[in-house]
Structures are given as structure tokens and as C-alpha cells.
Amino acid sequence: MSGLIEIHRAAVRLFARQGYAGTGIRDLGREAGINSATLYHYAGGKEEILVAVMAGCLEGMLDGGRRALDHSADPAVQLVRLVRLHVAMEAVNPLTAYVTDREVRALSAANRGSVLALRDDYESMFQQVLERGRRTGQFQIDDLSTTRMALLEMCNGVSNWYRPGGRLSVPEVQDRFADLATRLVGCPPVPPAECGTDLRVAVLDSEPLDRHADEEALA
Amino acid sequence: MSGLIEIHRAAVRLFARQGYAGTGIRDLGREAGINSATLYHYAGGKEEILVAVMAGCLEGMLDGGRRALDHSADPAVQLVRLVRLHVAMEAVNPLTAYVTDREVRALSAANRGSVLALRDDYESMFQQVLERGRRTGQFQIDDLSTTRMALLEMCNGVSNWYRPGGRLSVPEVQDRFADLATRLVGCPPVPPAECGTDLRVAVLDSEPLDRHADEEALA
DNA sequence: CTCGGCCAATCGATCGATTGATTGACCCTG
DNA sequence: CAGGGTCAATCAATCGATCGATTGGCCGAG
Numbered sequence: 001m002s003g004l005i006e007i008h009r010a011a012v013r014l015f016a017r018q019g020y021a022g023t024g025i026r027d028l029g030r031e032a033g034i035n036s037a038t039l040y041h042y043a044g045g046k047e048e049i050l051v052a053v054m055a056g057c058l059e060g061m062l063d064g065g066r067r068a069l070d071h072s073a074d075p076a077v078q079l080v081r082l083v084r085l086h087v088a089m090e091a092v093n094p095l096t097a098y099v100t101d102r103e104v105r106a107l108s109a110a111n112r113g114s115v116l117a118l119r120d121d122y123e124s125m126f127q128q129v130l131e132r133g134r135r136t137g138q139f140q141i142d143d144l145s146t147t148r149m150a151l152l153e154m155c156n157g158v159s160n161w162y163r164p165g166g167r168l169s170v171p172e173v174q175d176r177f178a179d180l181a182t183r184l185v186g187c188p189p190v191p192p193a194e195c196g197t198d199l200r201v202a203v204l205d206s207e208p209l210d211r212h213a214d215e216e217a218l219a
Numbered sequence: 220m221s222g223l224i225e226i227h228r229a230a231v232r233l234f235a236r237q238g239y240a241g242t243g244i245r246d247l248g249r250e251a252g253i254n255s256a257t258l259y260h261y262a263g264g265k266e267e268i269l270v271a272v273m274a275g276c277l278e279g280m281l282d283g284g285r286r287a288l289d290h291s292a293d294p295a296v297q298l299v300r301l302v303r304l305h306v307a308m309e310a311v312n313p314l315t316a317y318v319t320d321r322e323v324r325a326l327s328a329a330n331r332g333s334v335l336a337l338r339d340d341y342e343s344m345f346q347q348v349l350e351r352g353r354r355t356g357q358f359q360i361d362d363l364s365t366t367r368m369a370l371l372e373m374c375n376g377v378s379n380w381y382r383p384g385g386r387l388s389v390p391e392v393q394d395r396f397a398d399l400a401t402r403l404v405g406c407p408p409v410p411p412a413e414c415g416t417d418l419r420v421a422v423l424d425s426e427p428l429d430r431h432a433d434e435e436a437l438a
Numbered sequence: 439c440t441c442g443g444c445c446a447a448t449c450g451a452t453c454g455a456t457t458g459a460t461t462g463a464c465c466c467t468g
Numbered sequence: 469c470a471g472g473g474t475c476a477a478t479c480a481a482t483c484g485a486t487c488g489a490t491t492g493g494c495c496g497a498g
Contacts, residue, residue: 017324018240018324019238019239019240019324019325020238020240020241021237021238021239021240021241022239022240022324022325024452024453024454025453025454025455026452026453026454034477034478034479035478035479035480036454036455036479037455037456037457037478037479037480037481038477038478038479039455040454040455040456041476041477041478042477045454045455046454046455102321105236105237105238105241106238106241142394142395142398143387143391143395145386146387146392146395146396146399147395147399149376149379149380150373150376150395150396150399151373152376153372153373153375153376153379154369154370154372154373154376156372156376157368157369157371157372157373157375157376160368160372161368167364168362168365172362173365175361176361176362176365176366176369177365177369179361180365180366180369180403183402183403183405184399184402184403186402243486243487243488244487244488244489245486245487245488253443253444253445254444254445254446255445255488255489256444256445256446256447256489256490256491257443257444257445258489259488259489259490260442260443260444264488264489265488265489
């Protein structure tokens with residue numbers, strides 16, 4: 001019944017609800033249904049679990065981002081596809097994305113460096129698309145860094161409030177945010193035909209599935 | 220040299236850098252320059268310090284929000300003034316705002332309830348302004364809840380990257396976000412004369428001032 | 439002398455991690 | 469098939485360290 005994947009799921013559930021520092025390895029063991037000592041048979045330790053979860057999430061987003069970009073050279077299309085994929089990742093894996101976003105400071109210096117390197121790689125995709133869109137005149141952007149961070153924060157926030165099975169479907173959330181993103185950069189909406197409505201993202205191994213997911217986890 | 224204000228500042232500095240659960244009361248005492256036992260002479264305990272910081276921040280934002288609203292009945296003007304004030308609060312008090320945002324889950328049930336009540340009061344201001352702007356036809360909003368949360372997440376994110384003395388001044392950040400907000404809701408820019416460029420926010424008692432503020436606190 | 443401010447020492451509890459031992463499934467040899 | 473050996477999987481018990489909080493008393497200003 002158990003194994004590394006179940007441990008990662010239990011960890012994501014508890015880290016999202018109580019935070020990394022607020023979760024003990026005995027909590028982790030109880031949530032995963034094993035003794036705390038058995039954790040060390042599968043994982044090297046508490047921080048190693050967090051690093052694995054974060055790396056899996058960020059690598060998933062990087063892979064998706066690359067898929068989103070190579071479909072068209074038009075910055076508007078690329079931006080919408082990037083946003084649609086980002087939003088889908090946050091909506092399909094909200095707890096994993098939430099933990100990946102908010103527990104970076106819990107990492108030791110070495111692990112924090114490698115995780116931040118992954119995150120910077122990902123965010124540079126947005127930076128480059130915004131730069132090219134402004135250069136072509138398709139985007140009207142005042143301050144590029146501010147717009148990039150506002151856009152990313154807006155998209156990252158999805159994991160704070162969306163839950164699978166909620167009022168909006170994932171494609172609906174993608175539609176809303178694609179529209180919001182084009183508004184932010186000051187370009188007309190991108191026709192659905194080329195904006196990547198076909199983009200799908202997978203449920204990550206670390207994402208908890210069960211109905212026990214605490215509704216108040218992110219309150 | 221010490222006192223409750225210094226303790227709050229030390230707490231905000233450490234809670235932002237290491238998180239609430241990751242900070243011990245001995246850390247707090249060291250940062251404030253007193254023995255950990257002396258903390259209990261000024262404050263009731265660790266959680267009480269966090270609650271005081273959060274309440275001070277949220278009450279400051281509520282007061283500011285009310286000031287922003289009563290200046291005009293035009294939803295576009297109200298929205299821009301709300302956003303300018305919110306952004307200023309985040310930019311002037313980034314560490315306090317950051318802690319207030321992200322440590323809600325560390326609170327016990329009773330304290331979490333009262334803090335969330337304050338936050339809900341504040342966010343309902345945005346909700347009502349967005350509703351009125353859509354009813355008057357000034358705003359083009361697809362899904363009101365999604366737009367509200369995207370807007371709030373975008374503004375809350377300022378505390379993740381802005382620091383006093385940074386590349387942009389506070390009024391410059393306000394200008395950028397006022398523009399982004401009107402784009403998000405689909406209305407024309409609001410003329411500076413009525414958008415509240417005069418709005419100023421105070422440095423909170425809990426906001427650390429010194430140059431020791433760790434640059435990597437929110438990395 | 440009084441008393442607010444302060445701290446060394448200490449409380450029981452819990453922390454992340456390790457140890458040593460037990461279990462059971464599997465494989466090879468006779 | 470029987471029997472010995474191997475190894476992944478598991479857990480109770482325990483490690484030293486640290487947790488939040490408390491106690492009792494020292495000290496200097498009024």
C-alpha cells in the first residue's frame with residue numbers, strides 16, 4: 001500500500017495544511033500509514049522528500065512550457081499557451097504547486113539553489129515571450145519586470161483557491177486566465193484555434209487524490 | 220532598546236525568513252536582543268505575537284480601503300484607489316504583509332477565524348467595487364470571482380519582490396498596478412487627477428526598518 | 439525598600455534521525 | 469519438495485537536540 005509515491009502524497013497533504021516546518025516526521029508516517037522509521041527506508045529524510053516534490057513539479061512545468069512554446073513563433077500565441085499550461089498545472093495539482101511555491105525558504109542553501117534554478121529557468125520563458133511581444137509591437141507593456149511578476153503571481157494564485165471538481169472546469173479557468181493575460185499585456189484575444197485549448201497536463205505523482213483533502217488547507 | 224514594537228519587528232523579520240513554525244522563541248529573543256524569557260514579559264506567547272502583527276496589518280489595510288472608497292462613487296476611480304492603496308501597503312510594509320498573507324495556517328482555529336474575518340471584510344471591498352463596475356457597464360468582466368482573485372493575487376504578490384529603495388519608487392509601482400488593474404477589468408485608464416496619487420500609507424509598527432533585512436528572505 | 443525589567447536554569451514534550459530486531463517473500467541447492 | 473540464505477520492508481525503542489513556556493531570583497532606578 002505504501003511506497004515513495006504514497007509518502008510524497010502524504011507529505012504534500014501535510015505540508016500544504018501545516019507547512020514544512022510545522023509537520024513532523026511522525027505526522028508524515030501516520031498520514032502515510034507507516035512508522036516514522038520506515039520513511040527512512042524510502043526517502044533520505046524530510047528535506048529530501050520536499051526537494052523531490054518540488055523538483056517533480058518544476059520539471060513538469062518546464063516540460064510543459066517547452067511544449068507550449070514550440071507550437072508557434074507568435075508571442076501572443078506563445079503567451080496564451082504558456083498561461084493556459086501554467087494555470088492547468090496549478091488547477092490539476094493545486095497542493096503540489098502550492099507547496100512548491102511556498103516552502104522554498106524551508107530548504108537548505110544547496111537545495112534552495114537548485115530549486116530556484118529550475119524556477120528561474122521556467123520564469124525566463126515568460127520574460128522572453130514578453131520581450132519579443134513588446135519588440136514586435138503586439139504587446140503594450142509599461143514596465144516589463146512588473147508585468148511579468150504580476151502575471152506570474154496572478155497565475156500562481158490559482159493553487160490558492162482552485163480545487164478539482166470546483167465551480168469551474170479546468171478548461172474554463174484556462175479560458176478566463178488566457179483572457180486576463182492578453183488584457184494585462186495589452187493585446188487582442190487570441191483565437192481559440194491557435195491558443196492551445198488542446199494542452200493537457202498530467203496529475204503529478206505527488207498530488208494527493210483522495211477526498212480527505214482538507215478544504216481549509218489553504219485558508 | 221527593546222519593547223513590544225521591537226519584538227514585533229524581530230518576529231516579522233524571522234517569520235518572513237524562516238516561517239512561523241521554523242522560528243523558535245530563542246531565535247526571536249536573540250533577534251530582539253533579549254532573553255527568550257523576557258518575551259513573555261511583553262507578549263503572551265509566540266502565537267499572540269503573530270496575531271498582533273496580522274491584526275495590525277489587516278486593520279491598516281481596512282482603514283486605508285475605507286479611505287480609498289469614500290472619495291468617489293465611480294467604480295473605476297474606487298478600484299484604482301483601492302489598488303493604489305493595497306500596492307502601497309505591500310510595498311511600504313513588505314515583510315509584514317508577507318507574513319500576514321502566508322502564515323494564516325499557523326494560527327490556532329480561534330485566532331485563524333478572527334484573522335480571516337478581517338481579511339474577508341477587506342476583500343469584500345474589491346468584490347463590491349467589481350460588481351458595481353460591471354453593473355454600470357464600465358467594467359468588462361467575464362467571471363467576477365476569478366477576476367477578483369486574480370487581481371488580489373497580483374497585488375498581494377508585490378510583497379514577494381518589492382523592497383523599499385528598489386528600482387521603482389512606491390508611486391511608480393502604484394502607477395503600474397493601477398494601469399494593470401484597469402486592463403484586467405477592461406476599462407480605460409483613470410485620469411491621475413482622481414485616481415488618488417495623493418494616497419499615502421504609513422509604515423506599520425511591525426515593519427522592520429534596518430538594513431539587515433535579508434535580501435533572500437523571500438527567495 | 440520596592441518593583442519593573444530582565445535572565446539563567448529548568449520543565450515536560452516533541453523534534454529529526456538512528457539502531458537493532460523481526461517478518462515474510464523469494465531463490466538456490468541438495 | 470525441504471531447508472538454508474538473502475534481502476526488502478517494517479517497527480519499537482531510543483538518541484541528543486530543541487521546542488514553547490515557566491520559575492525564582494538578581495539588579496538598578498525611584
